[in-house]
Amino acid sequence: MGFLLHALRRSKPLLRSHLPHPPSNALRWISSSAALHGPASSLDPAPVDPPPKAPVGGARVHIPNPEDAIEVFVDGYPVKIPKGMTVLQACELAGVDIPRFCYHSRLSIAGNCRMCLVEVEKSPKPVASCAMPALPGMKIKTNTPVAKKAREGVMEFLLMNHPLDCPICDQGGECDLQDQSMAFGADRGRFTEMKRSVVDKNLGPLVKTVMTRCIQCTRCVRFATEIAGVQDLGILGRGSGEEIGTYVEKLMTSELSGNVIDICPVGALTSKPFAFKARNWELKGTETIDVTDAVGSNIRIDSRGPEVMRIVPRLNEDINEEWISDKTRFCYDGLKRQRLNDPMIRGPDGRFKAVTWRDALAVVAEVAHQVKREEIVGISGKLSDAESMMALKDFLNKMGSDNVACEGNGVSPNADLRPNYLLNTNIAGLENADAFLLVGTQPRVEAPMVNARIRKTVRATQAKVAYIGPPTDFNYDHQHLGTGPSTLLEIAEGRHAFCSTLKSAKNPVIIVGAGIFEREDKDAILSVVETIAKLNNVVRSDWNGLNVLLLNAAQAAALDLGLVSNPNESIQSAKFLYLMGADDVNLEKLPDDAFVVYQGHHGDKSVYRANVILPSSAFSEKEGTYENTEGCSQWTVPAVPTVGDARDDWKIIRALSEVAGFCLPYDTLTGVRARIKTVAPNLLNVDDREPSTVTLDMKPSCGQQMSPEPFRAAVENFYMTDSISRASKIMAQCSSILSKK
Template sequence: MKFNYDLEFKNNSNTNFWKQNTPLIEYCETLGINIPHYCYHKGLSISGNCRMCLVELKNSPKPVVSCAMNAKSCLANGDIYTNSSLVKKARENVLEFLLLNHPLDCPICDQGGECDLQDQSLFFGLTKKRFYSFKRVVMDKNIGPIVKTVMTRCIHCTRCVRFAAEIAGVEDIGMFGRGLHSEIGTYVEKIFQSELSGNVIDLCPVGALTSKPYPFISRNWELKNVTSIDYSDGFGTPVQLALKNNQIIKVLPGYEKATYKTNWISDKTRFSFDGMFSPEKIVYSFIDNNNKKSFISLSWKKLFKEFFCTLYFQNHLSKHFYQPHQITVCLDKNISLEVLNLLNILSHKHSFFKLRQSEIQNLNVDLEQNYLLNSSLDHSKILSSDTCLLIGINPRYEGSKLNLTLRSRYLKGNFKILHVGSLFNLTFSTYNLSSNIKILKSLVEGNNLFCQEFVNSSNPILISNSEIFKRKDAFSLVNMLKSLTKYINLYSQSNDLNQLNILNPTLNDAGFANLNHLKAVKYKDFRNSTGIYFINNSFSTSNVKKLLSLKLLNFFQNYKPENKLLITQNSTLETKTIALLKKGFDISNHMHLPNAIFFETAGTYINTEGTVNKVAKVVTSSGQTKSDWQIIRKILSYSKKTLFISNLLKNNKLTYNCNTTHNFKNYIGFQHYAVSTLNSVAFQLFKKVAKYPLDTFKFKSKRKKLYKSQLRFWLNDFYVDGKDFNSKYSSTMIQCSKLSRLNNTNFKY
């Protein structure tokens, strides 16, 4: 290897600073020289026990281990040789020892075709074996429903052991025994209980740890790889999909461009996709008229005709009762921006379409920083911080990417994490203050001992999640948290301004808030509507459950039973909840429009960090399913042909009220601010102009309520009770959920 040592290592350029402490094997990879290895991995610590990465160093009496040697110290002494006769002989000997006890079962091994041991023995190994004694046999371990073990194939690279200890934070896997009797496994018979356990499948260089849900399905050369994003949480991390015969076979971690590394993904990201293709998936449209006969299946043309004929009849009937005609469209936050914009056009074009969201959320959408993990919360910000306050959030199960960042910072030392909320294990130690709101009040007032931590800290971080916006006192609680950040900025030693960071659990929560702030569906929407239209809704949300329970208990006395129309647009149906809904609200007609799942449609989403992610269609839709965008566009086009809708409108042209949607001029009249035009720097340039003295002002400000209740006590089940409604139909996630509930007590059933 020829290079200029002074130019490479003695310059102080920030771009070359990574070379100062990099291993020799990584430095060679940047020059295009690949050194074979097994135990080395960029995301793990150095072990140096496989000895496959031996290289020859000039003036050295023996080969050196390139993963355990610093590039700067090695290259200071002289040149290195990566393909000399000594190196070739060393690699042959190492591979011969690795294959002494390895079984020759490559044809039936799931790792075949993507096995490092297979590839490197072909390139660097011997052509003839010299070992004819019996191979040793190691018993397989049952470490859960995710990872399948064939421990006889293990070459003791200890990647899985280091991953469990350093990344996952669950030190259940280790090596025991010595010499010929050494094994890797759990010390006692137990499962590997971690939400990141599936990553050891990718880490294992041989077939010792493979995927248990999908054994003996395909080979690597039969698969087609497509890039997509994670749909299970709010980060939308990049993933790779392996396709075969229009089916998704497996989900692998993708490449993170921001950190230049392959990311770690959770078990839910990796294995919950089979819930989308479960037998419960409905791929045909139908109409249920409460007859004892089976459902009536129709084509899309007949279905839309029936849809608008029913609406026409409902409208004609409501005119006799002098009631306004209204259709409530209830949305979930997993739908794409394109569908949201199309529904917005539909509601502007036809005033009787009312958009509602399924869950209550008292959110202030004036500024993006009110509902995002702000741009200040990047990796460098967390590295420079020494204090973090978690408020009613469980990052381990709500955003594993955030939890991994906090854990890596914690392992570096001098990082104190305070937590307000339910007790749980975040894989690193935290100080649990309380789960009551009173502790936050004492922090804001400065009457708590931990206030001193914020005063003496540098760049403290405050992180919460969007669950706090479901409380009735959400505005008061958020204002109190903003006051806390304000006081921290005043008294802390850092120069940077800190903000409250909000973690969103769903894929397009931020995009939903960016478009418009929709009201939550309420009882009066059911009462005043002749049709209720659910799009991608999970009927297990707390708000819908509460409305249904109160109606079945006859809490709403003034409800007039009418023949309402229920329209569901979803890939699955919760039949028990639908039956209760039809019984409680006297719904006689039920129409189902089958829509495509996440991987069967293209869309745009905004993640919790404010990054726009675009997703392409990767799988062909089956049956009658169409994307949400296609269905709503058809409703728009059919609405022009129907007589009753054209009578309700002045004209069929698409019109916007520009004063309320696009032009924000003269709408900034705060109590003591001058009226001005809103732009990017408006809030910084405003001057306070008090038109009235404070004591003579006509109106008093509303008194804000704050409930002294638990911030959050019971946690959602990570595997089956998340915001994505497909995971509950996944057989793998159901098995994982059963096992996790045996060990954890603070998950609600």
């Protein structure tokens, strides 16, 4: 739409000149935009020279050396830009938005759509601004008849073979071609032959293709090869026979494949699950964050009424840039299936019976009073927010039990020093690294956005990547050093060939996977890693390259809040087990007479053992704080109402505490956050990353022995890791089709 507005604004002085003078107020430019009805758009005589505009999107550019700056003129206004920028970027800094199809700031330059043609003084032809480097003193004209004519011609060529099926196209309303043909296209075409048609390709269960609509911008091809790192897409044929496709019949197997939907400027690649479900102008967007992994990607949930219709990425340069993983994008149909909507009690016949909240809480409170204090155990799940974990810990502590843990954090995690469990380099900081050592982690499935950063670094600077863990498939060059702790020991003792790379690296990075937390000898492994870090100068005052990559959204906040008991041990003697969305805990050792309360939003694994079910709201329905793996806390925002009789997690625990007679002292979300402030104030610094200040030397030495057992994969199936994605039909299709060995 931006283009349309620009065009309207630009065309106004022109239009006005054709109007009879003085202009009558009855004749008004018809536009739905409120901005155009402002005082500036009334038919007063326009100023001759509009003042210079602010850069597009409020962009700022930092020029490190003043002598590297050059000056160009865009539409007569001088603008200072660093050397090496293209004409298009210079125009953007000058506040002029150039229409484009093939150019994308995060992809390599193709220069094949020709939409960005501008006139440059002393050049014989219009130049493609996206591919032309700006030269000192260049006089760029974006609004001359030549440039306009060129754009109109390009539009006419593009529309020649583009089907006129906007009314049934899922891109309709957010289509670049639609917007730009409105803004820059001619009002008629001269083409009378048949339009070409192209056979649709099958790219798998996520991406729907209508290849006739393709305008061969090759953004998807460049995305697949450059960002996703799979050589699946390519261009075949020449001229009018040109097609995008997988060379042989093949599915697109990448964990980032959904992003081609966003970068496709037309409706050639659209979302298969979203096909024909809604039009984009009916949707309500809610800016929130993702909880399917520990990265906390920024997303927008588009909902219609009480239903989540789709999830799209939001720009955050520090975390996910503008991409999200397929699990984040397509897990949303899990929010509609297998939901718990009523409090339920398991009767003597083993069947659940729906009851009122009053009855359910009374039963739970009664049982809680009958057991001994040490037999009370609470475990929070992968998707729990900080508020509910705080409430759970406070409630169980008030009952006299200290057995509160978060699943995935392993036995007695060391939460005393924050750098011990965070990605200290931070996600954006990984771009400065020049050597990576991945220990027992496969970021491609554990945190695809972190993997995309590593790949970006490897592509840009040829950084070396070494990996210790089970054999797996990376999408960048790497050395597989070994499978177990013995290799780690070799590096620590300086006997390994990789040591020299690590030593000579300026900014080395070690990433330890959170899968290690589940091992018995995790303290020994971590101390060996710290030895390596010390030997190779990984942690310095200006660079902290020792990282832990967490797996789940709840982990970091749980460690900050001190949910650090030993669930494996306490479960064996538990008589009252409170599972707050914990589905992946091993309940085999739980005594048969234990009373299990399951509080959660999905009827997942743990429900089979539960005696009472308390339905809670999912991340799309509540306001909660989540801390991502680099220690940045972010809020989710409710997009849709809760399902059935469900309640927010912290409210359930607060209500239960009152029924049980151990009333928690907070009644509102602000109250809970005030309590969090006394425990972990960093969780309240939303959208901010609190760097940790303590050093490694403060950590006590560890006398544990490493076992030679090789590392295991932390994530078995990328597409199904938590209760939401396990309930999702699309994720099930993906794992059956794409994860096939």
